[in-house]
Every structure is written in structure tokens, then in C-alpha cells.
Amino acid sequence: MNEKLSFQHVSDALAQKMGVSKKVADVFTKAFFDTVVDAFYMGEEVVKVKGLGTFKLVVVESRESVNVSNGERIVIPGYKKVAFVPEDSVVEFLNPEAEVPVEEDKLFVEEPPVVEIPMADKSSVLEETQVVEDEPVEDEVEVLVQVAEPAHVEEPQDAFSGIDMLISTPESMEEVRQQYEEAKAKMEVAVEEARKANAEKVRLEKLLARLEANAVPEMVEKGEEVSVMTEVQEDAGEEVSVVEASVQEDKSEEPDAAEEDKHQEALNRFMNESSRAEEAAVKPKKSHAMAWVLTIVFVLLAAICFFLYQTFLSIEAVETVPKTEKKEQVKKVNKPAKPKKSETSKQVEQEPTENKQEDPEATDKKEEAKPSNPTPTKPATYVLQRGESLTRISQKFYGTKDSVPAIIRVNKFDYPNNLPVGTVVKLP
Amino acid sequence: MTNKEFIEMLSRKTSFETSDVKELSATLIDIMLHNVAEGDSVTIQGFGSFEVREKARRKIYNPTSKNYMVVPPKKTLGYKMSAALKERLNME
Incomplete structure (x- = not known):
């Protein structure tokens, strides 16, 4: 119990169980795990192994953080990692007894207005x-x-x-x-x-x-x-x-x-x-x-x-299910509608060109982000054009979108997601 | 990559028959799982380690029946890739 078993232990057990020499078992066990890694090298993203589970190559994107000791901004580089999801049979094997998938909560009794009594316990509860x-x-x-x-x-x-x-x-x-x-x-x-x-x-x-x-x-x-x-x-x-x-x-x-x-x-x-x-x-x-x-x-x-x-x-x-769903839908429709109106009205008051700017921003990002190559010439300030966002600016001058927080910090924008056309953006 | 492709690749690598490879890998997995189920952790150098992780019980809400349900705690197989593998994968 709670031992750290090594590769050797497993391959020895395999040799014993299958009646093969230790050498063969060693080679096979090594090859088994190497194959998974090799599959990733060959460009596979998912490797399914029957009886064990799925190995998946996941790309973790780079992100910016702060050095805790001196407060400096640092970029944690992105990396690839292998994620693993066990097969259902494995989980079943590990949970031999506790196979109750979902159980009624005892805390459920705390809610007095709900009169619904679970069917099985109804008589006893009565x-x-x-x-x-x-x-x-x-x-x-x-x-x-x-x-x-x-x-x-x-x-x-x-x-x-x-x-x-x-x-x-x-x-x-x-x-x-x-x-x-x-x-x-x-x-x-x-x-x-x-x-x-x-x-x-x-x-x-x-x-x-x-x-x-x-x-x-x-x-x-x-x-x-x-x-x-x-x-x-x-x-x-x-x-x-x-x-x-x-x-x-x-x-x-x-x-x-x-x-x-x-x-x-x-x-x-x-x-x-x-x-x-x-x-x-x-x-x-x-x-x-x-x-x-x-x-x-x-x-x-x-x-x-x-x-x-x-x-x-x-x-x-x-x-009742469809009814309640309808109600919820209606509520959902009502709720977002109001804040949107207030938002838009605010925007109209403050920056009239804002509304039109937002939509092209999103679509333009995808279309123009690829062709726009990172230009090394970096001016000290930049005047925001129509349809541009901080992400695009970051992509343009730094070659990565990780610098957006830095730009926001230097410029001290109150609403970095809502910038009017012509805003002078300082570039750090 | 499906299990079939995986077995084929492994048989090419080890020059074993696919049927033997199937049997061997099934036994290998069986051994590993039994070890892990006993509470040990199995560490494969250059690949990673397998161990049992316990998931706590949690409360879920069924919006259709408006009931709170409790999912009992369960064990699952956890895998963590080794530092060596991380290095190898991120060499470029």
C-alpha cells in the first residue's frame, strides 16, 4: 500500500504472469509506453488504449503572470502536455461497491415549500x-x-x-x-x-x-x-x-x-x-x-x-416541464434585453461611433489577424483606427496577444473593451 | 489513434504477432490497475505515473425535476506525465 512501484516491478509481474522471459517483458513494457509517445510525435493528438483509457495531447497556451517576489511581469510560455481520461471500465473496476450513480439528497428536506416526496419513501415519510x-x-x-x-x-x-x-x-x-x-x-x-x-x-x-x-x-x-x-x-x-x-x-x-x-x-x-x-x-x-x-x-x-x-x-x-422552460426562456430574453439597452444608450451618449465599431472588430480579428505579420517597427504611441482592438494592436506590434494586459496597465483605460476611435494608445 | 492502430504500431515495433500484443497489453494493464487499486502508484520512467485519485462527493441540481442529488465519492485513475516527457514534447 502507498508504495511507489517502478517500471521494473510491473514488467517483472508481466513476465511472471505471461510466462515469458524478463527481457521480453521489459522490451514489451517499454515499447508499450514508447508507442504512446511516438504516436504524439507522429502528429496524433489522441491515442486510445483499450482497457486503460485515452491519452490526449493538449496545448496549453502561453499566459502572462506576475513574479510574486518582485512584481515583474513574466510570460509563462505555452507548452504541450499529455492528458489522460480513464475508461469507464477502469472507473468501475476501482469502485467495486459504490455503484449508486445518483442518490436523493437528505438536505432536500430542508426546503419546506417543496411538497414533492420521493416515490419510494413516500409511505414511510407519511x-x-x-x-x-x-x-x-x-x-x-x-x-x-x-x-x-x-x-x-x-x-x-x-x-x-x-x-x-x-x-x-x-x-x-x-x-x-x-x-x-x-x-x-x-x-x-x-x-x-x-x-x-x-x-x-x-x-x-x-x-x-x-x-x-x-x-x-x-x-x-x-x-x-x-x-x-x-x-x-x-x-x-x-x-x-x-x-x-x-x-x-x-x-x-x-x-x-x-x-x-x-x-x-x-x-x-x-x-x-x-x-x-x-x-x-x-x-x-x-x-x-x-x-x-x-x-x-x-x-x-x-x-x-x-x-x-x-x-x-x-x-x-x-x-409542466415545457411550460417552465418557456417561462425561463422568456425571462432570459427579457433580462439580457434591458442591460443591453442601457449599455447601448450609454454608449450612444458617450461615444456614438462605438456601436458600429464593435461588430466589425470581432469579425475583422479572425480575418485580418492571420495576414497581418508582426511588424518590428514600434512607435511610442498609436492612434486607434476604426475596427481595431487592443488585441489586434498587441498582435501587430508585439507578435502576441499576451501583451494586452500590459498595454491596458500603461494606458490606464477605464473601459479597455470600449475604446473610441482616435484614442491615443501608449505602447510600452 | 484507435486501439487497433495502437496495437498494430506496437506489434511492428516489437515484431510480435498482433494477437500476442493484444494479450500482453491487456495483462500489462491488468497488472497496473491491480497495483493502483491497492493504493500504490505506478511510475513509468520517461512516461509518467498512474495513481488512484479520489473525487469528493458533490451535489448536482436537476433543473427538470428541480431536485438536488448527491453524487457519492468515487475513485478514478489519475495520470501525470513525467518531467522528462514534458521536456521531450516541448523541445522544438
């Missing part, structure tokens, strides 16, 4: 989102219920204990107490069931909403409904507590039988309230009973929606 998004809603419900329960469970209890202390009618009180106890148990059961039913409802509706419209706002509405339901219960509990509180106040003033009646009344009221609350809870209870039937229906619907969604996606993908 499940995940269900679990994740259900939890907070359920928590909300629980919190609301917790708020609601103490209102009608603890306070009334205190009130009753107060009544016990004040009034010595244990028989009737016990009855009342039992009734209360029963009512309380019913309430709790009802609340529990209502909660379950609501959670189930919310979950199912969310599933539907998600699949059909991919719309988030609906979920929020459902969540609000749930909170409304529990608020109703809360209200009931509060009313009860208010009633109890008033009863308590009355009792402290006149602890008599009349008071007991009042208490009975309050209890009746309380019973009514609790039954009302129960009624509120029974509605979801019924839906809870229906929920299992509905789940199956919804699951079936979801499956159908999923497949429809998939097929529509593929159709839409085909349809």
Missing part, C-alpha cells in the same frame, strides 16, 4: 409525519382537558367537604355524594372517550387533508375544533364550580334546611351541566364507534389518492 404532527395536537387536547378537569373535579370536592363540615345530615349527603361521585366518573369517562375520539378524528382528517390537498391550514382548523370541544367542557365545569361557590357562600350565612334545598338545586344543576357535557362528549363517542369503519374507508381512499397522485405527478412532470 407515517413519520403523521406520528410527528399528531403528538402536539394530542398534547394540546390533554392540556385543555387537564385545565378543564381541576375546574369541576377539585373545587366541587372542596365545596362538598365544606358542606360536610357545616351540615350534619350524613344520610342525604352521602346520597348526594354518591351521585356526585357517579357523575364525576361518568364525566371522566366521557372526557376520556371524547378525547380519544377527537384525536382519532383529527388524525384521520389530517391524513385525508394531507393526501388530497397537501394543505396544512386545515389541520389547524381541526385542532381548533378540538379545542372548542374541550372548551365547552371547561365552561360546564366552571359553571358548576361557580354554582358550588355560591352555594358555599350561602351556607356560611344561613346553615339551614333551605340551604340544603339550594344545595340540591345546585346539584341538580350540576347534574344537568354534567349531562350536557356528557352529551357533548357522546357525539364524538358515536363517531368513535364509527371511527374504525371510517379508518378502513380512509385508508382505502388514501391508497387510491396515492396512486392517482403518483400517476398525475408523472403526467404533470411532462406537462
Whole structure:
């Protein structure tokens, strides 16, 4: 590993493997690589070797740079080099396991507006989102219920204990107490069931909403409904507590039988309230009973929606592609048009002859660059003619286009690509 | 220059049969690749060196499906020509 193997190592291995003498292997290995080089000498530009790759002769053009130590301009001469591109089979050989060409990016999830879910992972993602998004809603419900329960469970209890202390009618009180106890148990059961039913409802509706419209706002509405339901219960509990509180106040003033009646009344009221609350809870209870039937229906619907969604996606993908491309094209057409106008207007203001000059420049360069031989006579300055560029001037007086940056530096042009006719160019 | 021309040129040079040259060059390449795959670098004097280069994973954007994809890291065969060859090629 990580050794530097030499020519000798390779040719020895070749001799061993092919059962030829080391001399023959040496000669062959040498000839093999010499042939590639010789092919380049013979004027070939590309040498293809099966099983290895392509060797290509590349011409690197000369360029100008700056000596880092003293800031002098230096020209790095152009040269030829051999470039190599391995064959596909070689790359496959070097990557035996990692053959996955393209993979979905995990960072893709970071973009919230994109609703497109990868086909293969769709179901699992849906499940995940269900679990994740259900939890907070359920928590909300629980919190609301917790708020609601103490209102009608603890306070009334205190009130009753107060009544016990004040009034010595244990028989009737016990009855009342039992009734209360029963009512309380019913309430709790009802609340529990209502909660379950609501959670189930919310979950199912969310599933539907998600699949059909991919719309988030609906979920929020459902969540609000749930909170409304529990608020109703809360209200009931509060009313009860208010009633109890008033009863308590009355009792402290006149602890008599009349008071007991009042208490009975309050209890009746309380019973009514609790039954009302129960009624509120029974509605979801019924839906809870229906929920299992509905789940199956919804699951079936979801499956159908999923497949429809998939097929529509593929159709839409085909349809939307040309549209978006068109839009992009239109945008592209619009965008470059504006700056061009502004540019041209600027040019018209500053240098009116500029526009006409640019186009011939480009075409003339190719045509006239070849015939114009480098003339050694170099004046100190040069007046720019129509259709000439700095590249042409550089070619004319220096025989290379590498001196353009130097000319620009000496003349300190602000816009070296936009020079008006008649500009006096200093030649370094 | 195609592989066929290359093999012909090599057989003329070594005065081997083309079929032998094919076999020999295939084996030579096989040996080199196996050595390179193990992490060694193979240096041929006067020609250059071969070694494995690792390409990092990169993110690409598919403008049609508007998806970001990740191309996993991969290994490729790298070649660097020797200084002697550079000198020979740029003698003029």
C-alpha cells in the first residue's frame, strides 16, 4: 500500500504472469509506453488504449503572470502536455461497491415549500409525519382537558367537604355524594372517550387533508375544533364550580334546611351541566364507534389518492416541464434585453461611433489577424483606427496577444473593451 | 489513434504477432490497475505515473425535476506525465 512501484516491478509481474522471459517483458513494457509517445510525435493528438483509457495531447497556451517576489511581469510560455481520461471500465473496476450513480439528497428536506416526496419513501415519510404532527395536537387536547378537569373535579370536592363540615345530615349527603361521585366518573369517562375520539378524528382528517390537498391550514382548523370541544367542557365545569361557590357562600350565612334545598338545586344543576357535557362528549363517542369503519374507508381512499397522485405527478412532470422552460426562456430574453439597452444608450451618449465599431472588430480579428505579420517597427504611441482592438494592436506590434494586459496597465483605460476611435494608445 | 492502430504500431515495433500484443497489453494493464487499486502508484520512467485519485462527493441540481442529488465519492485513475516527457514534447 502507498508504495511507489517502478517500471521494473510491473514488467517483472508481466513476465511472471505471461510466462515469458524478463527481457521480453521489459522490451514489451517499454515499447508499450514508447508507442504512446511516438504516436504524439507522429502528429496524433489522441491515442486510445483499450482497457486503460485515452491519452490526449493538449496545448496549453502561453499566459502572462506576475513574479510574486518582485512584481515583474513574466510570460509563462505555452507548452504541450499529455492528458489522460480513464475508461469507464477502469472507473468501475476501482469502485467495486459504490455503484449508486445518483442518490436523493437528505438536505432536500430542508426546503419546506417543496411538497414533492420521493416515490419510494413516500409511505414511510407519511407515517413519520403523521406520528410527528399528531403528538402536539394530542398534547394540546390533554392540556385543555387537564385545565378543564381541576375546574369541576377539585373545587366541587372542596365545596362538598365544606358542606360536610357545616351540615350534619350524613344520610342525604352521602346520597348526594354518591351521585356526585357517579357523575364525576361518568364525566371522566366521557372526557376520556371524547378525547380519544377527537384525536382519532383529527388524525384521520389530517391524513385525508394531507393526501388530497397537501394543505396544512386545515389541520389547524381541526385542532381548533378540538379545542372548542374541550372548551365547552371547561365552561360546564366552571359553571358548576361557580354554582358550588355560591352555594358555599350561602351556607356560611344561613346553615339551614333551605340551604340544603339550594344545595340540591345546585346539584341538580350540576347534574344537568354534567349531562350536557356528557352529551357533548357522546357525539364524538358515536363517531368513535364509527371511527374504525371510517379508518378502513380512509385508508382505502388514501391508497387510491396515492396512486392517482403518483400517476398525475408523472403526467404533470411532462406537462409542466415545457411550460417552465418557456417561462425561463422568456425571462432570459427579457433580462439580457434591458442591460443591453442601457449599455447601448450609454454608449450612444458617450461615444456614438462605438456601436458600429464593435461588430466589425470581432469579425475583422479572425480575418485580418492571420495576414497581418508582426511588424518590428514600434512607435511610442498609436492612434486607434476604426475596427481595431487592443488585441489586434498587441498582435501587430508585439507578435502576441499576451501583451494586452500590459498595454491596458500603461494606458490606464477605464473601459479597455470600449475604446473610441482616435484614442491615443501608449505602447510600452 | 484507435486501439487497433495502437496495437498494430506496437506489434511492428516489437515484431510480435498482433494477437500476442493484444494479450500482453491487456495483462500489462491488468497488472497496473491491480497495483493502483491497492493504493500504490505506478511510475513509468520517461512516461509518467498512474495513481488512484479520489473525487469528493458533490451535489448536482436537476433543473427538470428541480431536485438536488448527491453524487457519492468515487475513485478514478489519475495520470501525470513525467518531467522528462514534458521536456521531450516541448523541445522544438
